[in-house]
Amino acid sequence: MNTLNHIAIIMDGNGRWAKSHNLPRTMGHKKGVEKVREIAIYANKLGIKCLTLYAFSTENWKRPEKEVNYLMSLPKVFFKSYLKEIMANNIKITMIGDMKDIPLEAKNIFKEAIKATSKNTGMVLNFAMNYGGQREIVRAAKKYAQDYKDGKIKNLNEKTFNNYLYTKDLPELDLMIRTSAEERISNFLLYQVAYSELIFMDTYWPNFKKEDLDKAIEIYMKRNRRFGAIDENKSN
Ligand code: IPE
Ligand code: IPE
Ligand code: MG
Numbered sequence: 294m295n296t297l298n299h300i301a302i303i304m305d306g307n308g309r310w311a312k313s314h315n316l317p318r319t320m321g322h323k324k325g326v327e328k329v330r331e332i333a334i335y336a337n338k339l340g341i342k343c344l345t346l347y348a349f350s351t352e353n354w355k356r357p358e359k360e361v362n363y364l365m366s367l368p369k370v371f372f373k374s375y376l377k378e379i380m381a382n383n384i385k386i387t388m389i390g391d392m393k394d395i396p397l398e399a400k401n402i403f404k405e406a407i408k409a410t411s412k413n414t415g416m417v418l419n420f421a422m423n424y425g426g427q428r429e430i431v432r433a434a435k436k437y438a439q440d441y442k443d444g445k446i447k448n449l450n451e452k453t454f455n456n457y458l459y460t461k462d463l464p465e466l467d468l469m470i471r472t473s474a475e476e477r478i479s480n481f482l483l484y485q486v487a488y489s490e491l492i493f494m495d496t497y498w499p500n501f502k503k504e505d506l507d508k509a510i511e512i513y514m515k516r517n518r519r520f521g522a523i524d525e526n527k528s529n
Contacts, residue, residue: 295518297510298464300336301345301489303481304328306473306497313497319363324499326367330375335503337384337416339510343463344418347481351391351425368399368422372406379406383415389459390424391432419463426483433457460485468513470506472498490516 304325311321329346336344349364356364372379379386386406395403403422437457440446446453455461466485469478474495478486492509494501517524 295467295490295514295516297467297513298342299345299466299468300341300343301347301466301469301482301485302332303347303469303471303479304498304501305471305475305479307499309473310497310499318360321497321499322360322364322367323370326371328498328501329371330378331503332501332506333384333416333418334378334382335506337382337418339506341416344416345389345421345460345463345466345482346419347421347424347479349390349422349424350480351423351428352480354394365396365399368402368406368420372402376406376409379410379418380413383413384410385413385415385417386410387417387419387463388422389419389429390422391428392423395423417463419460421481424459424481426478426480429459430484458484468492468509470494470509472496472501472505488518488520490518 307321307325308318309321310324311318314320333344333346348367353364354361386403386409388403388407392400399422403420433454434457437446437449437454440457441449460466460482466482466489468491469482469486469489470492471477472494474493476493482489490513492512494505494509496502496505
C-alpha cells in the first residue's frame with residue numbers, strides 16, 4: 294500500500310462541458326465550483342491530508358476579459374456558499390500563487406477564509422490561484438540567492454531549496470490528477486511533481502464524481518513507487 298497524503302488536481306474541462314450542454318463557458322466554471330465543494334468534503338472524509346486544486350494559472354490571463362473576471366468572482370461565490378460547511382468539516386484553507394495580480398476583492402475573501410479556518414485540523418484545502426510552476430521556481434531562486442548572499446543559508450541543496458517554495462509547509466505531493474483527457478502538466482507544481490504519480494482521467498471536471506476520486510486512488514494504490522530504487526522483493 295502506498296501512503297497518500299497529498300493530492301493535486303488540474304480541474305480541466307469546464308469550457309468543453311459547457312459547450313456540450315450548449316451553455317456559455319462561465320456555466321461550466323459555476324458547475325466546477327460546486328464540484329470543488331463536493332470533492333473537497335469527500336477527500337477530507339477519506340482522510341487525505343492535503344488537496345491542492347489548480348483554480349487559475351499564470352497563463353489563464355490570456356483568456357477573454359469577461360471570462361477572467363468571472364473566474365476571479367468565483368472565490369466570493371465559493372466561500373459565501375460553503376465557508377460554513379468548510380468550518381463544520383474542520384477543513385483548513387490555504388492558497389499558493391502570485392497574489393499581487395489577484396483583484397483585491399478575491400484576495401480579501403481568501404484572506405478571510407484562511408484566517409477563519411487557520412485553527413482547523415482536518416484536511417488542508419489549498420487553492421492554486423494565479424499559480425505558475427515556473428514563476429514559483431524563479432521566485433524561490435531569487436529569495437534563495439539573496440539569503441545565500443546574506444549568509445542566512447550555508448548549504449545549497451534540494452532540501453534547503455524546498456523551504457523557498459509556496460508548498461514548504463505541505464506534505465510531499467503523492468498524486469496528480471488531471472481531468473478532461475488532456476495529458477499535460479500545464480505549469481502546475483513543476484518542482485513538486487518530481488516523483489508524484491500521474492493519472493489522466495477522461496472526464497470533464499463538472500462531471501467528476503466521488504467515485505472518480507475513488508477510482509484514481511485505487512489506481513494510485515496499485516502503482517509501484519520506486520523513487521529510483523529497485524524493488525528488493527522482486528527478482529528482476
Ligand atoms: C478549467 O476548465 C478551468 C480553468 C482553467 C480556470 P477550462 O476552462 O480550461 O475548460 P476547457 O479546457 O476549455 O474545456
Ligand atoms: C490548466 O488548465 C489550468 C487550470 C486548470 C486552472 P488550462 O485549460 O488552462 O490548460 P491548457 O491551456 O489546456 O494547457
Ligand atoms: Mg482547459
